[in-house]
Amino acid sequence: MNGNSIGKALVLTCFGESHGRVIGAVLDGCPAGLPISREDIQAEMDKRRPGASPITSRRVEEDVVEILSGVYRGYTTGAPICMIIKNRDVDSKPYEEIKYKPRPGHADYTAYIRYGGFNDYRGGGRFSGRITAAYVMAGAVAKKMLRTINVEVLAHTVQIGRVKLRREVSYDEIRRNVYNNEVRCADPEVAEEMKSEVLEALREGDSVGGVVEGIALNVPAGLGDPIFDSLDSDMAKMLFNIPAVKAVEFGAGFNAASMKGSENNDPYRIINGKVVAEKNDAGGILGGISTGMPIIVRAAFKPTPSISKRQRTVDLNSMENVNIELKGRHDPCIVPRAVPVVEACIALVIADHSLRAGIISRILK
C-alpha cells in the first residue's frame, strides 16, 4: 500500500531519496491563477540550507529548485505542480557498512524489514531528513496561497537540548530574528546558549534534540472538518511525518493535563465587534475547528540518531551482536533545519483546509 500522498483538496505527493537523482514534490489542487516563480520556492528552500556553520552537517546542498510543470507564464495553471531539486555531492560509501548493521535510532532496521532489504539505504534513502525539502517546496506554494487570504505562518526554535526559550517572544521578534541566527531562535541571547549546547554535543561526538513552535496568524475561524479531518489531527499527522518528531501539542498541550477547567478554558469577549478569546490555551483550535485565534503547535524532535560515539547494534546477515562507529557528516542537531519544514507543514494543512472550506477558491484572480 502506498503512503506518499497527503491532503484532500491540496494533495502533496513526494518522491526521491537522499542519494538518488532527485528529491521531488507534486502539488495537486493549487488553484489556477496564483502568481509563482522559481525564486519564490527557492527562497523557502534556502531557509533550510545548512550554510557554513559548525553546528550543521558539512554536506553542501545547493538545492536549486526546478519547476517541471503546472506553472505557465508566471501563474499556476491549475495542473499539478512538480518541483524537484537534484542531489549532488553525495558520498554513498559510508553507507555500505550500515546496510546490514542498522544504526540505533534510525529507520535502517525498520526499513530493512518493511522493504525486504530492497530499500535504498544510502544516506538513509527515503528516511533521510533531506526528503523534507519536498515539503518545503510544496509549502512555499501553500504559503503563497495563504497570503491571498492574509494568513501568515511562522516557526521558531523554543528548545535545544536543555536550553529553553524562557520568555514569551513577540511575533515581530520571530519575524526579525529567527533566520538571523544558526539555531533559528527568536531570542538572540538564548540562541547563543542553544548554539553552545549543540557545540558541546558535537565535541562529545553526540547530538541533541529540541522543540519547534509553529504559529499561524489570521487563520479564519471555521476551518476543519471534524470528526476525522479536524484541523489539529491533520496538522499533527503532517508534523509526525517530519523525521525525528516524537511529540506534538497544541496550545497548553501536555500542561493542560494538570490544569483545572476554570484555568484552561479560554473565555470569549467581544472586541471591536468581533468574538475573540481572552487567552489562547486552546492553541487556536476547539473541536478540531479553528477559533480565529493564532494557531499554536509545538513539535518535539529527538536528538539526531547519527552520532560518532560507538554504539551497540546487530548484524542482520550473521545475526550477531556488533558495534558500529559512524563516520561521515551529520548534523549534531537537526532542529534549526526543521524550522522551515514546520512552517511548510502548517502552511500545507491550512491551505488544504482553506480550499476545502472554499475560503481559497479554485481560480484566483
Place this chain on the structure above:
Amino acid sequence: MNGNSIGKALVLTCFGESHGRVIGAVLDGCPAGLPISREDIQAEMDKRRPGASPITSRRVEEDVVEILSGVYRGYTTGAPICMIIKNRDVDSKPYEEIKYKPRPGHADYTAYIRYGGFNDYRGGGRFSGRITAAYVMAGAVAKKMLRTINVEVLAHTVQIGRVKLRREVSYDEIRRNVYNNEVRCADPEVAEEMKSEVLEALREGDSVGGVVEGIALNVPAGLGDPIFDSLDSDMAKMLFNIPAVKAVEFGAGFNAASMKGSENNDPYRIINGKVVAEKNDAGGILGGISTGMPIIVRAAFKPTPSISKRQRTVDLNSMENVNIELKGRHDPCIVPRAVPVVEACIALVIADHSLRAGIISRILK
C-alpha cells in the same frame, strides 16, 4: 468537504449526535470470516460506561449495541459492518441557553461558525464525547482482528490533574487493575489519589484533565507506510480525533528533546535469535514503521470544559459580553472514560496497517 471517514484498508465512517437518535459506526474492510458477536462489541462498550461512581456524569447510558449489517451467522461477511447505539435519557433543555452563548473550551463557537448555526448543538451534538462510542464499537472489531495475529492493546491512566503514576507498572498490573477502579489506573494506591483529585475539582465546580497511555504488544516489525502514512502519524491523527486531546507523544516523547543521541538511541541486540532493542525510547516506532517492540503512546486530555463555575462568554445574537453558569450533568474528568477509547483508536490504526501489510488477510479462516 466531508471528514467523517478514516483509514485506508479498514475504513471507519461515523455518524450520529449526542442527543440525536443514534451514535453509529460503519466499519468497512474487515475481512470475511472473523467470528464476532454483539456481546464482543458490548463488552468493549461497557468499559466506557460511567457507572454509579460520583466522579462521572450521572447520565445513564445503557448503550446497547446493535449490529445492523455485515455479520451473518456469527461471522463477518466482508460487507461493511454497521453498528449503532440508540440515545436515551437525554435532556436537551439545558442546551437551549448555550445555542448562542458558546461555552468556553467547547466547540460551540467553532461549530456555530463552521456550520452556520445549523449544527445540532444539543449535548454538544457531533462534538460530544459520546461520539467516541462509535470508535469503541469499531475498535472492538479491530481488536478481534488483531487477536488473530496475537496483538494486544492496553491503555491506562497515567495522570489525572496533578497526580501522576510515579512508577513503572507491568502489563499484568494494567490488565488486572485498570478496569477495577474508577479512574482506570494500574496502581490502586495512585488510583485513590487520582480519585481524590477528581472529587476535589467536583466540589469546586471545576474539572481536571489527565494523560492516558496506550500500549500495543506483539505488533510485528514492519508496519507503517512512510512517508505520509507512517504508523505514528496515523495513530496521532486518530488520537487527536478524541475530543479534549491536546498532545500526543510516542516513547520518550517530549523528553527526547532534552536527551542526547547516545541516551535516546535504542541499541539493538540479538536475543533468542531475534532482533530486539535494549530499551524502547522510540516507543516501538522508527521512521514511521513498527520496530517489533511495544508501541507506547500517550495522549494528554485537557480538563472537561463543562464546569459549574461562572464563566465569561459572549452572546452571538446580541454580540454582547455575558456570563454563563452551566447546569446539568458533566464528568469532572473525562480521562477514565477515555481509556477504552484510546485502546480503540490504537487498535483501529494497527488493524488498518496490518491489512495494508497483508499480515491480516482479506479472508480469515
Place this chain on the structure above:
Amino acid sequence: MNGNSIGKALVLTCFGESHGRVIGAVLDGCPAGLPISREDIQAEMDKRRPGASPITSRRVEEDVVEILSGVYRGYTTGAPICMIIKNRDVDSKPYEEIKYKPRPGHADYTAYIRYGGFNDYRGGGRFSGRITAAYVMAGAVAKKMLRTINVEVLAHTVQIGRVKLRREVSYDEIRRNVYNNEVRCADPEVAEEMKSEVLEALREGDSVGGVVEGIALNVPAGLGDPIFDSLDSDMAKMLFNIPAVKAVEFGAGFNAASMKGSENNDPYRIINGKVVAEKNDAGGILGGISTGMPIIVRAAFKPTPSISKRQRTVDLNSMENVNIELKGRHDPCIVPRAVPVVEACIALVIADHSLRAGIISRILK
C-alpha cells in the same frame, strides 16, 4: 480492502444486505442548512417501488425511509446523514439451495471466492439490486442540493429488450410520462411495446435487459477535475456500480467511433451572449469537464440473471456439474426500477463536483 465509500467532497458510504436488517447510506459532506425532510427522501424511494404491476417482482417493499442523523429541525446540520430502510417480507429459504450452486449471471460464484463463502448469500446479499435503495436515498439529498443551483436530473428507459425508443423525446415528455407507466418510458406507445416485451420474457420464464438514459440540465460549464476525476470517468464509475450495468456511453457514445471528426465535433456559437454548442454529440462533457450543455449518458443493463428456465451450473461442494431451476420472485426486467437509480447516481456525482468547485458552498442559506 474496503470499497463501500465513494465521492470526494460528498462521500457516500453504503451498508446492508438484501435479507439483513437494513439497507443504509451515510452521506457525508452535505452542506449545513439544506432543508430536508423524511418525505423528500421517501418520494424518491417510492419511484423505485415495484408496485402491483405484473412486470416486476412481487416482493412487497414498503421501504419506509428513516433518517438517523445529520438533520435537525428540518435542516441538514453539516454532520453525516445516515438513512436506512428496514428489510421486511423476506423469504430466505429459496437461497439455501444456491449457497453452493452459483446462479449463472449472478455474483454468487465471485462473491463465494471473494469472501471465502462467508458472504451473506440470501437474496444476493450485498449484490442484490436492493442495495441501490441506498443510492436513491443519498441521491434524494443530492438532488435537493442541486436544486439550489437549478440543476435538474432526469432519466428514462430508451430500450427494453429489442424495443427501442425510436424518436427524440422532449424533456417535458420525460418529466410528464416517465413515472406514469410501468416501464419508465417517455413515449407512452413505445412503453406499451416495452411492456409486451417484458411480459413475453416472463411467460417464457426468461428475462430482458435494456438501456436507461440519464440527463442533467443546467449543469454549469467547468465541472470536473481532470485528469483522473473527470466528470465522465466519475459518472461512469458510479453507474457501473449499479448491478447489471455492462456499458456506459456519453453523447454519441459508441456511434462516435464511426463518425468523422467534422460530424462529431460540436461547433460553438454565441447565443444571447452565451457560448453554446450547436449540437451535443459530446454529451455535455469535453476533456472531462462539463460544457454547459445537457449531460447525456446511457447505461446498458443486461437481462436479469434470475430466470426460471433450467440452467447449467456447478456444485461448489462436490465440484460436480449440476442444473438449477430458480424459484421465487424475480423481476423479469430490472430496467424500470433502475431509472430512479440512474437519476440518483448522476445527481450524486454532479453534487460532489459542484461542492468541489465551490458552486455549492459548505453552508447554504
Place this chain on the structure above:
Amino acid sequence: MNGNSIGKALVLTCFGESHGRVIGAVLDGCPAGLPISREDIQAEMDKRRPGASPITSRRVEEDVVEILSGVYRGYTTGAPICMIIKNRDVDSKPYEEIKYKPRPGHADYTAYIRYGGFNDYRGGGRFSGRITAAYVMAGAVAKKMLRTINVEVLAHTVQIGRVKLRREVSYDEIRRNVYNNEVRCADPEVAEEMKSEVLEALREGDSVGGVVEGIALNVPAGLGDPIFDSLDSDMAKMLFNIPAVKAVEFGAGFNAASMKGSENNDPYRIINGKVVAEKNDAGGILGGISTGMPIIVRAAFKPTPSISKRQRTVDLNSMENVNIELKGRHDPCIVPRAVPVVEACIALVIADHSLRAGIISRILK
C-alpha cells in the same frame, strides 16, 4: 480540488503538459523487489510512438524514459517511482490562435472556464493525448508486477471509422500481429482496410474514430471490492481518463440490453477440476468481481477533433462567432496510439486490485 491521482493500493499521480518541460508519472505502492529497468519502460513507451507512417502525426517524439526515483540496483525499493519523458520538438506557435478560439471537440473551452484562462493551452496542455505517455510508463511497471502472477494484458483495434474486425481473432494473433501494422489490428487484411479508412479521412482534412478492445488473461477469480470499488467500475473510470473515450463496455456490453437472460447468462462447468464459464458474455466480471475468465473490455474513441476543415467556433474575447482552420500536425486517427494506453490502464487497475487482494504482496522475492 485535485484530480491527478488514481488508485488505492497502487496510486498513480501524473503531471506535465504537452508543450511543458516534461510528462511525468509517480507510481506509489509498487512492492519492493520487482526487477525493473529503464528499458522495460522504454519498450512500452515505444509502442505508442507514431513512427514514420503517413497515418499518424508528424511530431517526432523520441520519448526517452528517465527513472528519477524508486529503483535501486535494478529493483524497486518500495519508494514511489517517478518517471518522466522530456518534451522536445514542440512548435507552440499555432496554438496562439486557439487561445481564445476554442477548437470544437477539444477541451479548449471547458479548460478555459475551469481554469479561468490560466491553463497552458499549448498543444492542448494537460488535455493532450500526450499525457497518456504517463499512463504507459506506469502501466509498464504494472505489467511487470502482473507478470509475477502470470497475468497478461493485450489490446487491439477492433474498429476504425466504418471498418470493423469481422471475425474472432485468437490471443496468439493479437500477440503476433498487433504491433506489426500501423493500425494495431490483429487481422492483417482488416488492418489494410482500416489504414485506407484513415488515409481517406486524412485526404479530406478530416479524422476518424474507432474502438479498442482490451483483454486480461489469467486474472484470478475474486478481484474487486464492491460495491464501489468493483473491478469494472474502476476499469471504466480509468479508461474514461483516456482523452477521446466516449463509451466503455464489458463482455456483451450494449448488446446485452437486447439479449434474453437465458442467452446472456454464462453457465458454469467443472473442467479439469476448476470452475469455468462455458462462454464469457460477462467479460470476466460478475458483481464487480473477476470470474477467472478473460476480462474483455472495449473503449470507443471519438474521431480526433483536430481537423483541417474549416469549423465554426467563437472568440471568447470578443464574444463573436468566428471560423477557424487548424494548421499543424494532427493524427487523423488516434486509435492506433491508444492501443498501448488501453493496455496500460487495464494493467494498472488489475495490479491495484491484486495488491488490495494480497495476491501481489508488498515485498516480491
